[in-house]
Each structure stands twice: as structure tokens, then as C-alpha cells.
Amino acid sequence: MTISPVARLRLARALIWLLALAPLAMLVERLLNGRLGANPIEFLEHALGDWSLRFLLLSLAMTPLRSLTGWVWPLKLRRTVGLWAFAYICLHFSVYIVFDLNILAPAQALAKLGEDLVKRLYITVGFTAWLFLLPLAITSTDGWQRRLKRRWKMLHRLVYPAAILGVLHYVWLVKKDLSEPLLYAAILAVLLVWRLPWARAWPRMGGGILRARSPAADPRDPSLKPRA
């Protein structure tokens, strides 16, 4: 079966937009039909948080996927996935600001935010992750990429600490059952270890079963052009 890279890109783009919009549609449907459970704010916060992490990990999986398969679309769509991760994080953060801090009393909300940032370590790391991702979202355009040149790549390496802090944020807020946050931690660990030079050499030595094409130059290189 042969699919042209262009067709594959179109298909992948459609699937990723579908994947990104489906959780939002699900949440809106539940909200309107009163199916958010006994603690709807917590339900929203947790669901939005889960999808933030999933998209963040998916964005980090794009480079390895490109390298293992030789497909072009993962790099083309990496920005889209990353921006969706950021969008979910912003929604997650908004629910906390509006309902946990109570935006109807802004002065007290600000004081509570300050206290949470100082005293609740899981909120400190979650907020820091958001802060790290904010400049990445802003500079995600082609224009900023051109303007920043080599520094763009350096700046966008902030995604690694942001992802670590995001997973830590989840680990630290769970009361006892760590199985789910540790699953995210394990996936992140695989994605980060893969980026180590010696680990990346492994598929080149014949381990890459999915590899369809010759090795990419530097799979992290955002300026990598699609191969014909």
C-alpha cells in the first residue's frame, strides 16, 4: 500500500484536529447535559489536565515518530499538537482561576493564587510549566522562528522541563494511587531517553522496525524539509 506523503499529511492533520476537538466536544456535551458528576469543577479540571498532558506527550512523540518511520507529517504537525497542548493547559488553568480561586472576588483570588504558588508545590510546578510554555506558544509562528534563528531552537527546548514539571504536578496532587501519574511519567521518560545520542543510535543499528527511509539528519531540527 502506497500513500503519498501529501495524502498522509492531510489525513494526519484531519485526525489530529479530530483528536483535539473530541475531548472538548465531550466536555461541552457533558456540561450541557449535566453529566459532569457530583463535583463538576473537579471533573473539568482533571479532564482538561489529563488532555493537556496527553497532547504535551504527543507533541514530544512527533520527532521520534518522524525518525522511526521516516514520515514527514509528524514534524509538519508538531506545532499544531503543541499548541493544542497549550490550549488545554490554558483551559485547565482557567477553571482553577475562575472556580477554585473564585474570580468573583478578584482581590482575594489574587491573594490565594500567591499563597498557592508559594505553599502548594504541585501548583508551583504546574504554574511554572505553563510559564515555560507561554513563550513557546507566542514564538510558534514562522515569523518568530525566522527572527530568532538558532535561538528559536534553544528556546523551544523549554518544552522538556515543562513536560517534566507537568507530570510532577500530577504526581504531587494525587493522594495515594500513583498508577496513572506514573504511567505518564514512564511515557515521558521513554520520550526523553530516546533523545539521548546513544539511545537514538539504536534504531540506526537495525532496531527501527518501522523505518521506511534512510536516517534523518537531526530529527530535532525544526527546519527539516520534507523528503520527496
Add this chain to the structure above:
Amino acid sequence: MLIRVAPEFPIASSEITPERVFQDRRHFLAKMGLATAGLALSACSDAKEAPQAEPAAADGAAKSGLATLEVSKKTEMAGGEKVCSYDDITQYNNYYEFGTGKSDPASYSGTLKPRPWSVTVEGECDAPGVLGIDDLIKPHALEERIYRMRCVEAWSVVVPWIGFPLADLIKRLKPNSKAKYVQFFTLADPVQMPMIKRRVLDYPYREALRIDEAMHPLAFMVVGLYGRVLPNQNGAPLRLITPWKYGFKGVKSIVKIRFTETQPETTWNQLGADEYGFYANVNPAVDHPRWSQASERRLGELFRRSTLPFNGYPEVASLYAGMDLRKNY
């Protein structure tokens, strides 16, 4: 051939699909959806109002099919705060023996069999032995008490419990002069509770009170809620409620009561002594190391409300006279 006649209510409450639950809530939550949309559009002048009382708050109890209980008196002991809906109380709680998710107890506790049931009494007392659950309950006149319940995770409910004072039971069990503490054990049966094989906690679940705490008139042995017997997920057939303490002190599905001279092990305290104290009195001034205890989310409300010292039961304060409650959290 044995012919089984369908019981009057053939479906256990815990087996009914969650779908039904949400039907009743549709109206209220649709309103919430509008309130949220309103906030998003910053047209939120009336969003602060508490959600209106759901006319269907008790509907879930009737649909549960659980047996009704007669009570000799009803006492409102939650400062007039609105009682939470039956569905909120029974569909969102912790009972790790049936899973760690908030809806897991309601989904998976159908395997628990609250009859036949017996409770072992042992330790420093003059009436040790094994009591059948009905023999244990029968001598007591059941009463309804509306209490607040505050979870250590910072959510809360207001529940119409049915039961009898723990003090009355303890008097029957005749603790001796050495009995300084009373410890309670939850059932730990891998057949009725398959999830305990995951060993998230060190089972059986154990909790304990100082004997003077246990004798306090607020300490309540619970056998029902909302006019009916306890649903499995809320700790059938017998559980403890100490409304001035965090919910985890309220040990569920009790199979053993032991009187001891020294402070017994309690499950959460043993697991993380810096996070969960032996006393576990609700205290907005002492935070959990990882989160604030100053406020809570009442089920059915959108915004958080302030947490009250001793969960709004200051009459227990004399139990802790002279104690540093920051140290003895």
C-alpha cells in the same frame, strides 16, 4: 427444583447504571452550564447565587430500592445548611476497597454482602465475643442526624445519617479500666472486594478514637442515610461517623471493634504520618502538606466555601483542652 422469586427490588442500588443519576441532575447542571457560559461572557451578576434546591434531591433514595428505616427522632445538626442530594452522597466518595476513583465505590461495591454480617468485639472489655449485625443494632432506637462531612481532600457534603450514639454501643460492650482507645476494622475480603488485591492501602482498613472521643455524644454509629439502609458504597451495614473529624476517620463496613490501652495503628496515619494525623480534626488553620484545608468544595456548589474549625462542631473542643492542635493534627 428451586424456583427463585424475584425480590421486591431485584436490582441492587449499586448495579443501577449511572445514566439515571444524571437524568435528575440534568436541569440543575444545565443551569450550571449557563452560569459558566455567563461567567465566560463576564455577564455573571447572578452566578454567585447558590444552586437552587433540587426538587429531586431524595429521588435517588427512592430509586435505590433499599429498605426504609424507622427513626425515633430527627435532628438537624448542620447549621441549617442544605442537605446534599442522595445521588451526590452515594455516587461520589472514597472507599478504596472498591477502587480509588470517586465513582468507583458506587460502580463496584455491588459485590459486598451486608447480610449475614457479624462484628467481633475484643480487647480490654468485659463483653468480648461475636455479635450478629441485627443483634448489635436492635437494642438501639434509630435516629436521624443531619451532619456536615468534610473530606481531607477538601470536598464536603451534608448528609442525613441514620444510626445511634457510639457511646450507647460502647457502654454495652463494657470496656474495662485499661481501655483508653477503641479501634475499628473494615472488612478485607478479596472475594467481596476484588480491588484490595491492588494493595493501594494496607488492608484491613483500621481507624481508632480515644475512648473519650468515642463517648462524645456526636460520635455516631451509622446504619442508614436518607431514610433507608446504607448503600454498600457508603459503608454498609455499619460505619462510624465523627463529624468534627476528616471523613477518613469514618471507618466503613465494620467487622471488628477492639479496645486497647495504647494508641492503635490507623491506616492513613501509618501510611503518611506527616499528612494524616491520628486525631484528624477538621482544622482550617492546619494545612495538609500538599494542599490547603482553609476552604472546601461542597458538592452541589460551584465555588469553594470556608472550612469551619472542628467542621462547625465547637462543642468537641473540650476534648482537646491543653493540646497543641498544630502538633496533634
